[in-house]
Amino acid sequence: MNTRNLVAAGVLTALLAACTTQGGYYGSNPPPQQSQQPQPAGQQAGMSKTKKGALIGAAVGVAAGLLSGSDATERRQHAMVGAGVGALAGGAIGNYQDRQERELRERMAGTGVGVVRQGDNITLSMPGNVTFAFNDANLQSQFYPVLDDVARTLTEYNQTVVEVAGHTDNVGSDAYNEQLSVRRANSVAAYLQSHGVLQQRLMIVGAGELHPIASNATEEGRQQNRRVEITLVPVQG
DSSP, rough: OOOOHHHHHHHHHHGGGGGHHHOOOOSSOOOOOGGGSOOOOOHHHHHHTHHHHHHTTTTTTTTTSOOOHHHHHHHHHHHHHHHTTOBBTTTHHHHHHHHHHHHHHHHHHHTTTTTEEETTEEEEEEEEEHOOOOOOOOGGGGGGHHHHHHHHHHSOOOEEEEEEEEEOOOOOOHHHHHHHHHHHHHHHHHHHTTOOGGGGGEEEEETTSSSSSOOTTHHHHHHSSSSSEEEEEEOOO
16 A cells, blocks of 8 residues: 555544444345434434534545555455466556556446546446445346446456445445445445456455545435445555
C-alpha cells in the first residue's frame, strides 16, 4: 500500500472511530425489509443516523478502492505466486495496468460502470440500480453481459488480486447492511468465478454503509451508495 493510501486509511480510521459497528456472518434467511430492523446500537446510545451520516460523510473521498488492507492483499499475492501466477515488477506494473485500464474503459463504456485509476490499482464501481434490486443480493439478469466483459478482461489480465467490496445506503441497521453488502459481494464474486476467474484471486469485503459516495439524504444519493466495487491490484514480486 503506497503512502497516500496509508495516510488515507489513517484519516478514515480517525473519522470513523466514533461509529464503528460489530459485524457478523449473514444467515440464510435475512430479514425481509431493511426498514423492519431494530434500531441500531448507535442510535440507542444517542448517536442519530443523521449525526452518524454526517460524520461518515466527512470521510467521502478519503478512502476509495481497496478496503481489505495491505496485509491481506500481500498474503493473497504471495499465494498466487506460489500457485504459479507470475509476478510483475518495476515499469512492467504500470504498463500492464495501463493496458488493462484501457480495455476496461472500452468494454464498460455506456454501461453505467465507472472505472477509476489510483496509482497502480484500478477500481470498477457498479451501481446498485443496475446490479441488484432494492434489499436483494441476486444479480439482475440484464447485468450479466457487463459482468461477462469484466470476467473476460480479468482472465486475460490474470496477474492481479481482485477485491470485491459490497456497499449499501444507510437505510436499516448497521449489522443488516453489513450482511447485505457481503451477500452482494459474494454474488458478484461467484459470477466471476463461474466465468473463469480463479477463486484464489478473489477477496470479499462487506463495507456496509461506511463508505458512501453521495448523500444518503436523497433517494438519488442512496441509489449511488448501493453499489459493488471491484478493485484490481497487480501481483508484485
